[in-house]
Amino acid sequence: MKTAVDRSAPPSQLLLALEVRGIWELQAFFASYPLLRRAPRGDGHPVLVLPGLSASDISTRPLRAYLKAQGYAVHGWKLGPNRGPRPGVEAAMDARLAELAERYQRKVSLIGWSLGGVFAREIARRTPELVRQVITLGSPFANEPKASNAWRLYEALSERRVDDWPDRDTMKLPPPVPSTAIYSRTDGIVSWWGCREQHADRTQNIEVEGSHCGLGHNPAVLYAIADRLALPEDAWSPFDRSGLRGLVYPDPDRTEDSPSLFWPRASAA
Template sequence: MTATSAAAPPSRRLLMLEWRAVAELSAFFTMAPMLRMAPSGDGHPVLVLPGLSASDASTQPLRAFLRDRGYRAHGWKLGPNFGPRPGVEDQMQERLAELHERYGRKVSIVGWSLGGVFARELARRAPSQVRSVITLGSPFAGEPRASNAWRLYEMVSERKVEDWPERERMRTPPPVPASAIYSRTDGIVAWQGCRERESATSENIEVEGSHCGLGHNPVVLYAIADRLAQPEGEWKPFRREGLRRLLYLDPHRDVRKAA
């Protein structure tokens, strides 16, 4: 039960299953003691960007988890994410520069949905300030209307969904290590548009879950911790070994079946 076309939004059945986000939040609190076994970090700063129409309140569980793992996690402090309105991208750039200067270290950026689209573009603008990028269900490579939220986007951003410039550039991985975490049962955006073009420094990690729960799904949080814990300059792809094979689906299984 997945979106059947990269150009079409997820089905109504998948959209209705977005209620799973509530269960995933409950699992976040229930599994908090086990999440403390996730890899810990080196204290570098992490900027967390919210999804469409969401604010820093939506990323509070994720930021709390990252702080527990030893990171200096911060919200974007720009209120609800209403898209690329005038001045927003410049303000995000200033926020990134401020964190980079405050800590004297490169900043990792975690972006949820539309926040991930912004995260990749921030890294493209200022690669010297960004350590890595992690996107959560972010439709940077999809068709503009392959989403159940495109009407909401047009309403709050006051611009057409097709008007985002340089869409082909958006599909190109940023010039820093990038991990795209996505779910084929995403009820908001077509999962095909949330995948990176894999390279020596870009990868895809597939999970099971809702779109609205990606920011607090325990399986997603563990993967984020694993990615952020890598020493700077020593990035390697996520390894699906041992018990991880039960929790993380093979993002290449379609290619292997066809071979």
């Protein structure tokens, strides 16, 4: 008899409690900053960073400061706290993207943390001609609606049901631009299974160790972002986790799908 994990369930309360790791990951960011500066340098192209649910541009300051130092023209979304897909939000994000593309006369890379990554993928789907690539950080674009410990907060802030998002099947498909999904299997907010990109010619999954709340300043995440942004616009290639990198970046395709203290049982077969 084999017992599977319930992938439609949110992370365990233990993992939720371990989100306090985000504070330690911020300390690790400052401690490792000299090493992070040795990551691939940028070519000056514009980067738009979208925050997660209930968060604002304040939450992405460490990430944006780092990428600016690496040589990118980095910008926040300037829409205040992310309260979900409320009226006018999608149009405002599209306008922000168009303004940056026009200002720099170059395609824009999109980085989205959690719900911000869901938005980033849909922006790229609407206007792929303006987007260079998409990078998501713990973004549940392929999750079941309630496979999250934040679904009630989502409903309260957005004033809509979590399962009312249209075209959920389309959301699971890769956007028509290069796309990288960065996630953690010990994410305490959203189920990691729904944060992974489907395998395709220009998609990539990068797994890191850490919390959901620390993804925007986790040193391993920032290095991976710098590596992806430094790719030439017309020469995409997979992330190289060979050698010592394999100690920091686990194999995202390894098979570990058994119940534990972190994940509930689904059904017996």
